[in-house]
Amino acid sequence: MHLHPDAAEIAALFELPFSDLIYRAQTVHRRHFDPNAVQLSTLLSIKTGGCSEDCGYCSQSARFHTDVESQPLMSKEAVIAAAQAAKARGATRFCMGAAWRGPKEKDLIQVAEMVRAVKDLGMETCATLGLLRDGQAEQLAQAGLDYYNHNLDTSRAHYDNIVHTHSYDNRLDTLTKARAAGLKVCCGGIMGMGESRADRAQFLAELAALDPPPESVPINLLVHIPGTPLSEKPGLDPIEFVRTVAAARIAMPASFVRLSAGRSQMPDHLQALCFLAGANSIFYGEKLLTTPNPESDADRKLFEKLGLRPLVVETPAPARKTAEA
Numbered sequence: 001m002h003l004h005p006d007a008a009e010i011a012a013l014f015e016l017p018f019s020d021l022i023y024r025a026q027t028v029h030r031r032h033f034d035p036n037a038v039q040l041s042t043l044l045s046i047k048t049g050g051c052s053e054d055c056g057y058c059s060q061s062a063r064f065h066t067d068v069e070s071q072p073l074m075s076k077e078a079v080i081a082a083a084q085a086a087k088a089r090g091a092t093r094f095c096m097g098a099a100w101r102g103p104k105e106k107d108l109i110q111v112a113e114m115v116r117a118v119k120d121l122g123m124e125t126c127a128t129l130g131l132l133r134d135g136q137a138e139q140l141a142q143a144g145l146d147y148y149n150h151n152l153d154t155s156r157a158h159y160d161n162i163v164h165t166h167s168y169d170n171r172l173d174t175l176t177k178a179r180a181a182g183l184k185v186c187c188g189g190i191m192g193m194g195e196s197r198a199d200r201a202q203f204l205a206e207l208a209a210l211d212p213p214p215e216s217v218p219i220n221l222l223v224h225i226p227g228t229p230l231s232e233k234p235g236l237d238p239i240e241f242v243r244t245v246a247a248a249r250i251a252m253p254a255s256f257v258r259l260s261a262g263r264s265q266m267p268d269h270l271q272a273l274c275f276l277a278g279a280n281s282i283f284y285g286e287k288l289l290t291t292p293n294p295e296s297d298a299d300r301k302l303f304e305k306l307g308l309r310p311l312v313v314e315t316p317a318p319a320r321k322t323a324e325a
């Protein structure tokens with residue numbers, strides 16, 4: 001067992017004067033990381049829309065009328081091209097997302113092929129495919145998958161207000177499966193879904209209690225999607241969002257905390273506060289899954305202004321091809 005803060009301890013962090021909270025987060029951050037290096041992940045939606053689930057924030061549920069056009073599973077060639085472009089721009093991790101409750105066996109065989117190909121480019125690989133059945137995490141690990149993304153998204157208590165087609169325990173079970181197969185875990189959530197501060201503290205306590213805690217913790221700010229049940233939720237106070245990033249940093253000192261969805265709506269000074277609070281990863285590239293992300297040029301300028309640099313990730317040499325004639 002590792003030592004981790006409980007919900008009451010995390011709630012107490014949220015109550016600190018802002019400067020004290022940020023100072024603590026910076027201190028912890030500097031003990032574990034180079035504070036000026038930020039990890040860059042690029043997302044690609046490899047299968048879009050038409051999802052059976054009813055997650056109240058999501059543009060891709062078949063149950064809501066959103067502007068998203070459904071797209072079947074992409075070809076391996078198109079995925080490789082997108083990964084090459086992401087690598088050329090400086091991303092070190094490529095994350096493939098699919099709008100599924102979970103992958104069917106024939107889907108998984110195709111995704112495994114994509115993972116193999118992206119891994120061969122010398123990138124870190126990540127997939128987010130929904131709930132996994134027995135054996136599927138092992139298949140992905142064998143194909144060279146480094147990370148599985150599966151978010152808890154909010155507190156256990158609030159989850160049932162947001163999603164009705166699967167449970168918090170279903171999600172914890174998939175995280176256990178990913179871990180047992182030797183995958184690294186990327187697990188975080190969405191802020192601004194009408195949760196209370198106590199919910200945010202409980203959510204972070206759930207993440208910190210995973211043993212070991214997730215290597216990567218995406219903190220998303222809700223992107224309001226017209227047509228979804230959460231489209232009209234009032235925006236979260238930006239300072240409360242920064243507090244959440246700081247509390248995540250302190251609760252999971254050795255994890256990468258990713259400033260995730262919502263950056264397009266954030267001015268530079270708010271993003272700077274998030275980095276100060278201990279965020280050290282972003283999604284990089286002009287699209288998230290179905291919604292816009294800042295242009296790469298804008299991010300490069302922001303990094304220059306803040307003296308940040310992309311984290312260099314050593315990836316093992318790609319599988320050696322057999323000698324050519």
Ligand code: SAM
Pocket residue numbers: 057058059097098099100101128129130131149150151153188189190220221222223224225261289
């Ligand atoms: N279908 C799989 C699943 O639900 O795990 C994988 C894809 S799903 C779109 C991945 C994550 O994207 C969700 O868990 C949620 O955290 C995030 N997400 C989806 N829609 C969002 C929105 N409108 N704003 C912020 N984050 C969002």
Ligand code: DTB
Pocket residue numbers: 043059097128149151188189218219220223260261288289290291292
């Ligand atoms: C995560 O936590 N955020 C990413 C990734 N994991 C898969 C997805 C954000 C999606 C934002 C809304 C959209 O583009 O559809």
Ligand code: SF4
Pocket residue numbers: 051052053054055058059060061098099100101130
């Ligand atoms: Fe489907 Fe994932 Fe969207 Fe939920 S979050 S509706 S499971 S794509």
